[in-house]
Amino acid sequence: MATEKLPEFFYEIFDPSSLPRLGPGDDASTTRALNALLAATSREDAGRPIRILDVGCGNGAQTLCLAQRPDVSILAVDNHQPFLDELQRRAAAAGVSARIQTSLRDMHSLTASDGPFDVIWSEGALFVMGFGEGLAACRDLLPAGGGLAASELAWLLSDPPDDCRQFWAEEYPAMTTIAKNLATIERCGYEVIDHFTQPESAWWGPYYHPLERRCAVLRERYAADAEKRALIESIQREIDVHRQYAGYWGNVFYILRRS
Numbered sequence: 001m002a003t004e005k006l007p008e009f010f011y012e013i014f015d016p017s018s019l020p021r022l023g024p025g026d027d028a029s030t031t032r033a034l035n036a037l038l039a040a041t042s043r044e045d046a047g048r049p050i051r052i053l054d055v056g057c058g059n060g061a062q063t064l065c066l067a068q069r070p071d072v073s074i075l076a077v078d079n080h081q082p083f084l085d086e087l088q089r090r091a092a093a094a095g096v097s098a099r100i101q102t103s104l105r106d107m108h109s110l111t112a113s114d115g116p117f118d119v120i121w122s123e124g125a126l127f128v129m130g131f132g133e134g135l136a137a138c139r140d141l142l143p144a145g146g147g148l149a150a151s152e153l154a155w156l157l158s159d160p161p162d163d164c165r166q167f168w169a170e171e172y173p174a175m176t177t178i179a180k181n182l183a184t185i186e187r188c189g190y191e192v193i194d195h196f197t198q199p200e201s202a203w204w205g206p207y208y209h210p211l212e213r214r215c216a217v218l219r220e221r222y223a224a225d226a227e228k229r230a231l232i233e234s235i236q237r238e239i240d241v242h243r244q245y246a247g248y249w250g251n252v253f254y255i256l257r258r259s
């Protein structure tokens with residue numbers, strides 16, 4: 001993908017106010033994961049708010065969903081300030097600003113001194129560190145028994161057509177199976193409370209349909225700019241591959257407890 005060559009244009013495509021979210025997901029999955037996690041974890045001082053760290057929060061779709069609970073205090077971390085600005089704007093509109101603090105940070109710089117948190121949340125973002133490396137880094141920020149919920153792409157079927165195997169070999173070569181991710185999770189010192197694959201609708205309604213509309217607007221705006229067009233088409237290609245081969249891979253939510 002031409003992303004590295006045109007970082008500013010990449011962020012223009014992923015304009016925080018034009019897109020509901022920046023990766024697949026939906027409120028039903030976030031709520032399901034949160035309920036499963038809270039039912040299976042306990043806190044010593046249940047009187048204070050639940051401290052949640054949201055890693056790679058983006059423009060905050062899942063942050064706002066988590067903040068619907070009155071008993072949470074969320075630190076939402078991302079390395080792109082316009083995403084955090086949009087998250088704050090949405091939080092104010094939803095009347096939940098008091099429960100959310102944002103921080104412009106590289107997730108690699110999070111250390112034990114930032115914690116401990118009762119819960120770490122990360123939808124579609126741990127891959128930035130590497131799924132295993134991300135789990136290991138988060139472990140240092142959690143007390144024993146603390147909870148972590150993270151979504152991560154996984155192959156669901158073992159025989160993907162060459163076309164889609166090749167696409168993902170270039171886009172995300174680290175993508176592996178659920179079984180291998182479960183083994184990584186155990187190796188990193190977590191117990192699995194639950195895991196589930198998000199429904200196909202979580203890709204389209206909140207993510208690919210709005211992104212495809214954004215690509216259409218920018219395709220027209222930058223019709224004469226070959227470099228920008230190439231980046232738009234590389235994003236369109238992911239959407240088209242998904243449309244053609246849905247079901248061979250998915251976005252899997254893992255709900256975990258630190259051992």
Ligand SMILES: C[S@@+](CC[C@H](N)C(=O)[O-])C[C@H]1O[C@@H](n2cnc3c(N)ncnc32)[C@H](O)[C@@H]1O
Pocket residue numbers: 021022023024025055056057058059060061062077078079080083105106107108122123124125128
């Ligand atoms: C696929 S998006 C997911 C965003 C959001 N969780 C969602 O599901 O809509 C990945 C997010 O990770 C953020 N990110 C990428 N690299 C990062 C880093 N090194 N430190 C902090 N955030 C990072 C991006 O800015 C982006 O918001």
